[in-house]
Amino acid sequence: MRNFIGLTERPSLDNIAVTQGPVPVPGPGEVLVRVRATSLNYHDYLVVAGFIPQPAGRIPMSDGAGEIAALDPGVKGWRVGDRVMGAFFPDWVDGPPTDANNAAISGETVDGFAADHVVVPAHSLSAMPAGWSFAEAATLPCAGLTAWRALRVEGRLEAGATVLLPGSGGLSVFMLQIAKAIGIRTVMISSSDDKLARLKELGADHGINYRSLPDWAPAVRELTGGRGVDLALDIGGQSTFAHSVAACRMGGHLLVVGSTSNGAPELPLRDVVMRHIRIGGMAVGSVAHLADLVRFVEAHAIRPVIDRDFPLAELGAAFRHQLSGAHMGKITVSL
Numbered sequence: 001m002r003n004f005i006g007l008t009e010r011p012s013l014d015n016i017a018v019t020q021g022p023v024p025v026p027g028p029g030e031v032l033v034r035v036r037a038t039s040l041n042y043h044d045y046l047v048v049a050g051f052i053p054q055p056a057g058r059i060p061m062s063d064g065a066g067e068i069a070a071l072d073p074g075v076k077g078w079r080v081g082d083r084v085m086g087a088f089f090p091d092w093v094d095g096p097p098t099d100a101n102n103a104a105i106s107g108e109t110v111d112g113f114a115a116d117h118v119v120v121p122a123h124s125l126s127a128m129p130a131g132w133s134f135a136e137a138a139t140l141p142c143a144g145l146t147a148w149r150a151l152r153v154e155g156r157l158e159a160g161a162t163v164l165l166p167g168s169g170g171l172s173v174f175m176l177q178i179a180k181a182i183g184i185r186t187v188m189i190s191s192s193d194d195k196l197a198r199l200k201e202l203g204a205d206h207g208i209n210y211r212s213l214p215d216w217a218p219a220v221r222e223l224t225g226g227r228g229v230d231l232a233l234d235i236g237g238q239s240t241f242a243h244s245v246a247a248c249r250m251g252g253h254l255l256v257v258g259s260t261s262n263g264a265p266e267l268p269l270r271d272v273v274m275r276h277i278r279i280g281g282m283a284v285g286s287v288a289h290l291a292d293l294v295r296f297v298e299a300h301a302i303r304p305v306i307d308r309d310f311p312l313a314e315l316g317a318a319f320r321h322q323l324s325g326a327h328m329g330k331i332t333v334s335l
């Protein structure tokens, strides 16, 4: 039997429960993974709290790391016992995003990793970084990969560039660690002076408290010699979008990856047009991008910042901890 969380017809943080069912059997091209850890992402919260509606029974959580327990005889390149990570987009193996390769989303349109055994396509798997725990590896497929792709693939930033990173959550802390390893200068904004102090210990060059300084873009420009940042990441939506645009340099790049606030942002049209700001959206990345990231974290000895680990039965409490904003870095769940 396996233990897993299947969402109810009307999911909420109050009705997440572990149930039992038969261990699935891998079909052609598939692998059975004994999942050891998953990690929380805001996208998972939107699923488990019912904001992204799913059919009853859907197994949530896009991130997963574990060991291969069995595999279809036709699968090449993997063996029982290999330590692997799943993928946010299990069918996006390589190349640009397409409608077809982005259709399957772990924990949303297909079952995810809130289960101690899952069957996944072999092509979705990546080898864990050497020496990493399962909890550490479970932080890479969504937040780590998004950070990597934003800085390196979409942002194409090199040493000496400057980036604006919002908050101290899983995504921003990964971006800080990768940016430092590349030599990119970072300006971070957070609601907490304590967190800003910890971000500086991790290598942030500058920190601004967006609560005590709600109009923070002029301070970002001042900290960058009046120029503005090369790349700003936007996760605050309505509450940050215009500020993020204003924080960019002439011809700078704004990458929108989500929204932690309600409501659509207004477009500061004149600022965007007259300062030639490039605005783009992006979601996570491919299995090939994840392989590049694994090589990078191994070469630079980067280890994820894990705030707290919960058991699977306390997934609801784990999301409440995330929503409280008390965390810094990633929250993981061990199975």
Ligand SMILES: NC(=O)c1ccc[n+]([C@@H]2O[C@H](COP(=O)([O-])OP(=O)(O)OC[C@H]3O[C@@H](n4cnc5c(N)ncnc54)[C@H](OP(=O)(O)O)[C@@H]3O)[C@@H](O)[C@H]2O)c1
Pocket (backbone or CB within 6 Å): 040, 041, 042, 043, 142, 143, 146, 166, 167, 168, 169, 170, 171, 172, 189, 190, 191, 192, 195, 210, 235, 236, 239, 240, 256, 257, 258, 259, 260, 261, 282, 283, 284, 285, 322, 325, 327, 329, 330
């Ligand atoms: N598109 C993608 O590929 C992708 C992938 C991963 C994540 N995301 C998105 O990125 C966002 C963050 O994800 P996460 O997993 O890092 O979440 P998280 O761990 O919950 O972190 C969220 C953090 O955002 C900060 N924040 C909230 N409101 C803010 C605001 N108005 N201005 C600046 N910072 C603010 C807070 O930091 P402080 O406590 O320091 O204030 C909070 O701790 C979410 O919207 C998520 O959907 C997108």
